[in-house]
Each structure stands twice: as structure tokens, then as C-alpha cells.
Amino acid sequence: xxxxxxxxxxxxxxxxxxxxxxxxxxxxxxxxxxxxxxxxxxxxxxxxxxxxxxxxxxxxxxxxxxxxxxxxxxxxxxxxxxxxxxxxxxxxxxxxxxxxxxxxxxxxxxxxxxxxxxxxxxxxxxxxxxxxxxxxxxxxxxxxxxxxxxxxxxxxxxxxxxxxxxxxxxxxxxxxxxxxxxxxxxxxxxxxxxxxxxxxxxxxxxxxxxxxxxxxxxxxxxxxxxxxxxxxxxxxxxxxxxxxxxxxxxxxxxxxxxxxxxxxxxxxxxxxxxxxxxxxxxxxxxxxxxxxxxxxxxxxxxxxxxxxxxxxxxxxxxxxxxxxxxxxxxxxxxxxxxxxxxxxxxxxxxxxxxxxxxxxxxxxxxxxxxxxxxxxxxxxxxxxxxxxxxxxxxxxxxxxxxxxxxxxxxxxxxxxxxxxxxxxxxxxxxxxxxxxxxxxxxxxxxxxxxxxxxxxxxxxxxxxxxxxxxxxxxxxxxxxxxxxxxxxxxxxxxxxxxxxxxxxxxxxxxxxxxxxxxxxxxxxxxxxxxxxxxxxxxxxxxxxxxxxxxxxxxxxxxxxxxxxxxxxxxxxxxxxxxxxxxxxxxx
Amino acid sequence: xxxxxxxxxxxxxxxxxxxxxxxxxxxxxxxxxxxxxxxxxxxxxxxxxxxxxxxxxxxxxxxxxxxxxxxxxxxxxxxxxxxxxxxxxxxxxxxxxxxxxxxxxxxxxxxxxxxxxxxxxxxxxxxxxxxxxxxxxxxxxxxxxxxxxxxxxxxxxxxxxxxxxxxxxxxxxxxxxxxxxxxxxxxxx
Numbered sequence: 001x002x003x004x005x006x007x008x009x010x011x012x013x014x015x016x017x018x019x020x021x022x023x024x025x026x027x028x029x030x031x032x033x034x035x036x037x038x039x040x041x042x043x044x045x046x047x048x049x050x051x052x053x054x055x056x057x058x059x060x061x062x063x064x065x066x067x068x069x070x071x072x073x074x075x076x077x078x079x080x081x082x083x084x085x086x087x088x089x090x091x092x093x094x095x096x097x098x099x100x101x102x103x104x105x106x107x108x109x110x111x112x113x114x115x116x117x118x119x120x121x122x123x124x125x126x127x128x129x130x131x132x133x134x135x136x137x138x139x140x141x142x143x144x145x146x147x148x149x150x151x152x153x154x155x156x157x158x159x160x161x162x163x164x165x166x167x168x169x170x171x172x173x174x175x176x177x178x179x180x181x182x183x184x185x186x187x188x189x190x191x192x193x194x195x196x197x198x199x200x201x202x203x204x205x206x207x208x209x210x211x212x213x214x215x216x217x218x219x220x221x222x223x224x225x226x227x228x229x230x231x232x233x234x235x236x237x238x239x240x241x242x243x244x245x246x247x248x249x250x251x252x253x254x255x256x257x258x259x260x261x262x263x264x265x266x267x268x269x270x271x272x273x274x275x276x277x278x279x280x281x282x283x284x285x286x287x288x289x290x291x292x293x294x295x296x297x298x299x300x301x302x303x304x305x306x307x308x309x310x311x312x313x314x315x316x317x318x319x320x321x322x323x324x325x326x327x328x329x330x331x332x333x334x335x336x337x338x339x340x341x342x343x344x345x346x347x348x349x350x351x352x353x354x355x356x357x358x359x360x361x362x363x364x365x366x367x368x369x370x371x372x373x374x375x376x377x378x379x380x381x382x383x384x385x386x387x388x389x390x391x392x393x394x395x396x397x398x399x400x401x402x403x404x405x406x407x408x409x410x411x412x413x414x415x416x417x418x419x420x421x422x423x424x425x426x427x428x429x430x431x432x433x434x435x436x437x438x439x440x441x442x443x444x445x446x447x448x449x450x451x452x453x454x455x456x457x458x459x460x461x462x463x464x465x466x467x468x469x470x471x472x473x474x475x476x477x478x479x480x481x482x483x484x485x486x487x488x489x490x491x492x493x494x495x496x497x498x499x500x501x502x503x504x505x506x507x508x509x510x511x512x513x514x515x516x517x518x519x520x521x522x523x524x525x526x527x528x529x530x531x532x533x534x535x536x537x538x539x540x541x542x543x544x545x546x547x548x549x550x551x552x553x554x555x556x557x558x559x560x561x562x563x564x565x566x567x568x569x570x571x572x573x574x575x576x577x578x579x580x581x582x583x584x585x586x587x
Numbered sequence: 588x589x590x591x592x593x594x595x596x597x598x599x600x601x602x603x604x605x606x607x608x609x610x611x612x613x614x615x616x617x618x619x620x621x622x623x624x625x626x627x628x629x630x631x632x633x634x635x636x637x638x639x640x641x642x643x644x645x646x647x648x649x650x651x652x653x654x655x656x657x658x659x660x661x662x663x664x665x666x667x668x669x670x671x672x673x674x675x676x677x678x679x680x681x682x683x684x685x686x687x688x689x690x691x692x693x694x695x696x697x698x699x700x701x702x703x704x705x706x707x708x709x710x711x712x713x714x715x716x717x718x719x720x721x722x723x724x725x726x727x728x729x730x731x732x733x734x735x736x737x738x739x740x741x742x743x744x745x746x747x748x749x750x751x752x753x754x755x756x757x758x759x760x761x762x763x764x765x766x767x768x769x770x771x772x773x774x775x776x
Contacts, residue, residue: 063615064612064615064616067615068612071701071705075701075705075708075709076708076714076715076716076717077701077704077705077717078648078697078701078717078718078719078720079697079701080693080694080697080719080720081694082690082691082693082694083690084675084687084690084691084694085616085617085674085675085690085691085694106690108719110717110719111716113716133684133686137684
């Protein structure tokens, strides 16, 4: 080895290091002070050299610095002053223009190898790194805060969401409730758009008019209606445009309609009378949403009204008949008396005539007798029979008029003691025209029958109805092989009840219709013959009197209606009804 | 075997002396009482030990001279962060950043390991030179410690008590070939 590289001066080496660096001795005096430190601290190398550290920086005398540096010299062990626990070793303004209070330094001290009494202290300025890290930390904090806010927002969104779901659930329940109401409605309900298109129709509508729900959705509502036929061309059936236009105009003008009479058309073209009520729908801000209409099928109601009108007409006819019966009665009584008188005196007159005739025969040319008896021969022979016929007929008319008067007597609400047997006899007379061609009536009347307090007109009507029904039943199968059918009327007492049984031997009432025969307007008779009101009226009248009306089908066939009336407060019979007979066949 | 146990007893005492000094330094540093205690020093065969595979926060300081090797102070990650937060003045552990944990535990390691190594050097009357402490974040012990020449480790379980909190760590001493014997021999002189 001829030539050595010149040893690099330690001081030069330290100046090249980008750290603050100094060498101190065991007395903690500065031996070397590098350029970086001089630049940082403003203390020149000359000023620092040989100076004790505590004189340069009095702060080092306090705290652990001096003690630990001295221990380092004692033990040779390195010392580390962390930036976190110490922040700074020397008060050096930080790099990067940061304020002095932001200075942060990491300091290490260790003995220089081979130089027992010397130690190197390096100071690393980490202020700017920590400043940057601090910013990152603040940003992280902000991020965490944002995250926390997001979580809170999330939670409130979740709450809002669950509230929304709950509200939807409530809405669904409410919707189902509304749907169920609309479904259960017996009347038709339609919701129309402001332009007159069908937005909704309930089940009653689709069922009644024969459409599937989807067939009505968003279709023009005129398809549901039928305009009145054109007067000029009645066979052309118009669609319901005019009806709909009138309806919408009225709804628009008045906001609502009540009892708007219209005709609906079913899918297969049938017409249904409806009474329509409805109103205008609008939002809370008053914007028009359309119209809601409820339609009631009035076909049945109209039929009932027709029946009622007819029944009222019948009632008027009844009143008229009562008036006529009353008016006729007086002259009839006169005729009856006169005929009876004539009948009484007629045999005497006949005797005179006959004697006169015998006299004339004995003296054919007698001038005292100018009569031409030849002409009177026929009269003498037929007059008695004619008088007898007249008497019978007058009696018959009297009976009819009496019965009519009894039946049509306006009894009102007043209950009176009633001779049921007499009412039976009157009813038989009045109804005779309805059964005489098909059968006979046999009466089995209890002469001891009590007189319950009833409304005779009602009972009378009931008995007539039962006899007419029995007669109609007999007409279905009699006369048969020259035989007539039979109607039996029986009155009797059963415990506390007065019983009237009307039986016939007609075809009887089929099982299927038995339950319905007391319903109003239920009839099995041909159209125009029965109104379906007779039995319904009878049932109602008897039950109102506290009695009962039942149907029995006797074993021998036919039908038997049993009227029961309470005999409560019934007076004992005061007299045997005139003409009451047991088992008196009538024809 | 009895001989080894006696030597380990002596070693426990030596380590406790150094640890005691370290505790005083730490207390000075943070301005409150810190207790440090090593109940027992053990000799571990690294081939039969799970100790090296554990991860944690560790500080390693090398030494050279009559004996050579690496000294390590290691804490389980959570305990190390709690200790750092207590020494930093009660900052919540989750608010401490890794560079702050690194700085604090490096200094704690430096003080504790200085105490232990200084005590050993003192007993051996050996002239040792030391490296500056190096911090390892959540690394396996074997990676942080470097090679273990002898295949044997001196392990001291260290218990720190700060503000009535007990924090468990370990001081590991890994020696180069022949150094363990040299150390233990010197204790018996």
C-alpha cells in the first residue's frame, strides 16, 4: 500500500449530511456543529464550538435530556428522543415556512465508535411531514365525521323507509277495505274520468251488465247506457251518448245528480232500468278528477210499482163494486119484495083465471067474456115457472149483493166479533164463478164456533183467496170423465184456536215451490191470471191478527190450507148462524 | 440443569436491575409513576417455540462487542397501542396514527432495552457498542429479530403498570453463536 486516500475530514462529512448534527464531549460541550444546524439555528459553528449545550440552549438543562445524555456517556448506550413524546430537542424554526410552534424533531444520540469521549447527536426535522400527517389526520377525522353523518342519514333513511313501508301497508289495508266495500255493494258503482271514460267499475256493475272487469276499463261510458229509441225510427237502438252527455252536463253544472233515470245496456243487449245518483270528484286543490256514480237497478222496483198500481186499481174497482152493491141493494129489496108478493098472490090469480077459463068454455058465445083465452093458454102454462125462476134469480142476486157488501165493508183497524161461518158462506157465494165448473164445495161448519174479534173484511178476503186458489187448482185436472173435483171447508175449535180448513183434491203443491208460496208476487199461475199477491196478502193479514196460515199436503192428495185465529176474547156464540148446515153440498 | 437454573436466576436479577432503571427513566419522561417488573427469565429453544411466529409491535436494538446479538422489546399489537396512548397523554388508541405509535414505542424500547443491555454489560464488564433502536409495526417476531445464531433465546416476560393498567410485553435477547454461554458464564464469576 503505497498511497492512502486522504482521510475525509469528519467536519466536512457532517456538513454533507442533510440532518442537524453535532458532536459533543462527556461534559456536554459542543465539539462540532454542522452547517445544517448552523443554517437552521442561526448559531454559527464558531459560536457553538466549545460552548456547553446548556449555555447555548438552557431548555436542555431541564427534563431528561442532560441526564440521559450523561447516561449515554456512562454506559455507551444510544439515546432516542421521539418526536411524539418530546416534540423538539432544539428550538429550531421548522422547514417549509411553518411557524416555530409547529416544530417537530426526532433526535438520536450515540457514542462515536473508537472515540470514547465523543457522541454524535443527529436532529431530524420532521415538522413538515408531521404537518402533512396532521392534515391527513384532520382529513381522516372529517372523513370519519362524514361517515358518521352518512350513517346517521342512513339510519334516518332506514327509519323513513320503514315508515314508508308501514304507510304503504296501511294504504294497502285501506285499499283492500275500500275494495271490499265496493265489492260488497249491491248497487252498481262506476268512476268516470272527466272525459267520460270508465276508470273503475265495481263487481255489481260487471255482474249486472255481464261484462268482465277488463272489458270496461278505460272504455267510453256510453257503452253502458242506452238512449231512448228515436221516435222516427224506433227500431234503431241508439247508443247511450245522449244519456251520458246529459248526465255529465248535469254533473258538471250542479256538482251532483240525484235519481237520474236512465237505461243501461247489458253486454248481450238487454235493457236495465237504473236510478243514478252521483257527484263530481275533485282533488284537494279543486282540480277535476272525474265523477262517481251509483246506479240502482230499478227494474224490480218498477215491476213492484206496476203491481202496486194494479192493486190500487183493483182496490178502486172493489170500492166501486161496494158502492154499486149498496145502490143496487135498495131497488133489489123492492124487486125481491114485489116478486115474493107476486109469488104469494099468483096462485089466487091463477085460480081466478082458470075459473074464468072454465066458465068461458062452458059458454063459448057469451057476450060477457070478450077475452080470447086461446092466447092465454101458453101464458097460464109457463107463467108459474117463469115466476119461480124470477124468484130464484132475485134471491141469488140478493145473496151476491149481500156477500159483496159484507166483503167490501170497510172494516178499518177496528176489530169486531166475527161470525166466521157466515164469512165462509159469503166467500163461497162470491167465489162461485171460479170453481163451479170444476168442482163442488162442501161445508162442515161447527155451529158452536166462537166469534173471535177480527177484522171481517180481511178474513173474508183471505177465505175468498183460498177458495179461488182451490178452484184454480181443480181446473187443472177437472172435470175429468164427467166427474167434478171437490172443495171442503171445515170450521172447528182446537183448544184456544178457531180453525178454518180449506181443502181441495186438486194436483197439490210441489215440494219445490212450497216454501215460496207465501212470498209476494210468487205465482205458479199463467201470466195474467195470478198476481202472486193473494197468499202473501192472506199470510200477512192473518199473522197481523195474531193467527197463522199454513199449508198441508194431505196423504190423499190435493192441498189443505189451515187458518188459525186466536179465540182469545172471543165471545160465546149468541145464535146459531141462519142456514148453517152440516155437510151441505153446494153446486 | 440445576446449574442453568441458578444462572437464569442470576440473569433474572440482572435484567430486573436494568428494568428498574428503565422504569425510573420512563416515569421521568411521562411525568407519572411507571412500574416495570420481570418475574422470570427463561431460556427458549427457538425450534420448539411458538414465540417467534407471533406478531406485534416491536423495537429492536443491536449490540456488538464481547457478546453480540439483538435485543427486542415486543408488545401484542393492541397492548402496544394502549401503552402508546397512555404515554401520549390519554389519546384514544384508535386515534393514534402508526407514525405516532412508532415514535413513542421506539423511545420506550430504547429506554427499556438500554436498561437491560446496560445492566448486562455492567455485570460482564464488557465494552459493548450499540445500534439505534428500530421499530417494527405488526411484524412477526422472527422477521423483526433477524437471525438467531445460537438457536436459543433469553426471554424475559415484562409487565408494565401505567395508570393502574397492566400491559404485558416481552424482552427477547438473541445472541450470536456462543454468546449465551459467555453471558451466563460471566454471571457466575
